[in-house]
Amino acid sequence: MLMVRKPIPKALQFSLGIASILLLVGGYTVFSHGRAVRQKEVAAQQLDNVRNLLSELLATPANELDPASLAKRQSKINDYEAQITRFEQESQTAFDRTVPTWSSLYHDGLLRVLSPQGLKKDQYWLAEDAWATFIRLISGLGVGVALSLIIGILMGAYASIESFFLPPLSFLAKIPPTAMMAIFFILVGTSFQMYVTMIAFGVLPTLAQSIYQSAKKDVPENLIFKAYTLGASSLELIWNVIYKQILPRLIDAVRLQIGPAMVMLVAAEWMVSSAGFGYRLRLFYQRTDMTVIFVYVLILGLAGLVADYLLTLLRRKLCPWFGD
Amino acid sequence: MSSTRPNCVLHCQGVSHWFGSNRVLNNINLEITAGQIVAVVGPSGCGKSTLLRAILGTHPPKAGQILANGHPVTRPNRDVGIVYQNYSLFDFLSARDNVAFGLMLDQTTLPERLFGYFQWRKLRSQHRQQALDLLEKVQLTKAANLYPHEMSGGMRQRVAIAQALIMEPKILLLDEPFGALDEATREELQLMLLRLYEENLQAKAAGQTPPYTILIVTHELNEALYVSDRVIGLSQYHQGGANGATIVYDKQAPVFKAGDARDFEQFEAQKDELRKAVFTPSATRHHSEFVTFWNEHDKAFAS
Numbered sequence: 001m002l003m004v005r006k007p008i009p010k011a012l013q014f015s016l017g018i019a020s021i022l023l024l025v026g027g028y029t030v031f032s033h034g035r036a037v038r039q040k041e042v043a044a045q046q047l048d049n050v051r052n053l054l055s056e057l058l059a060t061p062a063n064e065l066d067p068a069s070l071a072k073r074q075s076k077i078n079d080y081e082a083q084i085t086r087f088e089q090e091s092q093t094a095f096d097r098t099v100p101t102w103s104s105l106y107h108d109g110l111l112r113v114l115s116p117q118g119l120k121k122d123q124y125w126l127a128e129d130a131w132a133t134f135i136r137l138i139s140g141l142g143v144g145v146a147l148s149l150i151i152g153i154l155m156g157a158y159a160s161i162e163s164f165f166l167p168p169l170s171f172l173a174k175i176p177p178t179a180m181m182a183i184f185f186i187l188v189g190t191s192f193q194m195y196v197t198m199i200a201f202g203v204l205p206t207l208a209q210s211i212y213q214s215a216k217k218d219v220p221e222n223l224i225f226k227a228y229t230l231g232a233s234s235l236e237l238i239w240n241v242i243y244k245q246i247l248p249r250l251i252d253a254v255r256l257q258i259g260p261a262m263v264m265l266v267a268a269e270w271m272v273s274s275a276g277f278g279y280r281l282r283l284f285y286q287r288t289d290m291t292v293i294f295v296y297v298l299i300l301g302l303a304g305l306v307a308d309y310l311l312t313l314l315r316r317k318l319c320p321w322f323g324d
Numbered sequence: 325m326s327s328t329r330p331n332c333v334l335h336c337q338g339v340s341h342w343f344g345s346n347r348v349l350n351n352i353n354l355e356i357t358a359g360q361i362v363a364v365v366g367p368s369g370c371g372k373s374t375l376l377r378a379i380l381g382t383h384p385p386k387a388g389q390i391l392a393n394g395h396p397v398t399r400p401n402r403d404v405g406i407v408y409q410n411y412s413l414f415d416f417l418s419a420r421d422n423v424a425f426g427l428m429l430d431q432t433t434l435p436e437r438l439f440g441y442f443q444w445r446k447l448r449s450q451h452r453q454q455a456l457d458l459l460e461k462v463q464l465t466k467a468a469n470l471y472p473h474e475m476s477g478g479m480r481q482r483v484a485i486a487q488a489l490i491m492e493p494k495i496l497l498l499d500e501p502f503g504a505l506d507e508a509t510r511e512e513l514q515l516m517l518l519r520l521y522e523e524n525l526q527a528k529a530a531g532q533t534p535p536y537t538i539l540i541v542t543h544e545l546n547e548a549l550y551v552s553d554r555v556i557g558l559s560q561y562h563q564g565g566a567n568g569a570t571i572v573y574d575k576q577a578p579v580f581k582a583g584d585a586r587d588f589e590q591f592e593a594q595k596d597e598l599r600k601a602v603f604t605p606s607a608t609r610h611h612s613e614f615v616t617f618w619n620e621h622d623k624a625f626a627s
């Protein structure tokens with residue numbers, strides 16, 4: 001058996017990473033093209049059928065038919081010819097929006113969300129949805145982080161506040177936030193404030209708990225005593241010692257809460273919004289049109305990676321002492 | 325209780341402490357005058373840490389009173405400095421800022437720093453200069469910009485000592501300060517303490533108050549006798565030991581200079597005496613047998 005934790009060369013590390021991505025992209029390519037080819041075959045088959053039906057119909061003599069039957073025959077011929085035109089086109093360019101090919105993703109997905117849409121050609125889907133979702137996420141996270149920071153640090157600093165907040169926080173942290181949605185919809189409505197409240201309350205129990213844990217564990221008692229011997233006031237102890245010490249953990253905790261916040265946000269947008277990623281995903285889901293959906297999913301994934309990276313960068317900048 | 329003598333920076337009056345039915349400290353009376361370097365030794369579990377925490381003010385004694393610089397100690401404050409065994413530096417500050425940290429906390433308040441930003445910036449550069457000067461004294465100028473995790477144990481402990489000294493505390497407590505260090509580093513830091521003691525002597529010769537008063541808790545008898553000028557033994561092995569540990573040994577220790585040879589031979593006899601008086605469970609004599617009553621002497625040697 002291969003030795004556990006056996007180091008591998010850098011080149012192998014790198015190529016394995018590339019390989020997994022290629023596998024994903026290649027798998028999708030094969031899958032979507034396979035479907036497209038099959039669909040072309042089906043169209044060709046149907047084309048043959050219709051052509052046969054048409055030639056059979058044309059082969060039967062039409063001389064002794066009365067005018068009514070003649071008209072009927074003519075309309076049937078027209079119908080067959082229309083079908084032939086359609087299937088001829090389809091057997092050339094199969095059109096599948098449930099597993100779109102890369103070119104379909106580009107033309108029907110990416111270009112569509114980037115170029116103006118709607119009757120008046122004044123809607124830019126991606127820009128509008130991204131802005132709506134982003135501003136909700138940032139506001140909700142901002143409020144949530146601020147509240148969690150205050151509660152978490154005070155819990156770590158004062159036993160009385162710890163005793164008071166710990167039971168409700170432990171309880172609330174166990175409720176799946178999506179299960180609370182109905183409550184938010186009814187109590188706060190479906191306005192912008194609802195999204196902020198929902199995200200803030202959704203991330204608060206977990207975030208406040210991890211800040212509190214960090215404020216207790218990462219700041220040893222001795223360090224606190226030491227700060228007092230250096231003349232610190234309790235306010236200075238909280239700001240200049242506890243806050244500074246837990247800052248990197250705080251940034252990491254926020255980074256990890258972006259995911260859950262997005263889950264809640266997209267779900268709520270799916271249900272009650274008229275703008276945002278969740279809203280657009282629902283619209284296209286109802287049409288079983290995956291072109292835009294796949295593009296949005298890709299964008300969401302990439303945005304998540306970028307947010308992750310930016311917060312890591314921020315942590316390195318603000319807390320050079322923390323290392324990686 | 326006797327009244328506090330002049331120059332007395334630490335006065336423990338009848339200090340006792342217990343946890344439930346477990347009696348730890350029993351009626352401890354101790355005076356330390358400015359300029360002394362006092363080593364506290366004792367068997368493990370005798371309450372050295374309890375005494376230290378009581379003096380520091382984090383865990384006040386259940387009976388008795390502790391005066392630092394004439395004021396009762398009820399919580400940790402800037403008169404009593406502390407250096408812990410595990411360094412306890414602020415991870416998020418460089419060596420220099422760790423040392424300057426106390427000046428900032430002691431001389432300014434958070435609102436002052438926020439609202440008087442420009443004044444604070446000026447003061448801050450003074451603080452950082454002072455910190456650099458002190459780092460030079462503990463031979464760490466090169467490490468001034470390193471963070472604690474980038475430094476070795478010995479370097480960190482020197483930063484911790486500088487961090488405490490910059491406050492000019494009335495008394496500095498060292499809690500097993502060199503316990504985690506290797507032998508060579510330990511010796512270097514012991515020499516550093518001897519140099520501080522020399523400064524004390526110079527100040528006294530010049531008629532000034534000696535600047536450094538240090539209480540060092542250690543489990544190493546050689547270290548205790550080498551760096552200190554007074555050794556105190558805390559032990560539960562005495563008559564009435566069931567009520568907790570008390571001071572069973574209090575004598576002058578030989579004074580070394582930083583340049584002297586580390587000749588431990590010359591205090592072998594005192595080491596034996598210490599072992600007998602402090603560390604031997606069968607030695608349940610009266611606790612005053614090995615204790616010097618400094619009030620009965622005309623002048624204490626270090627003050």
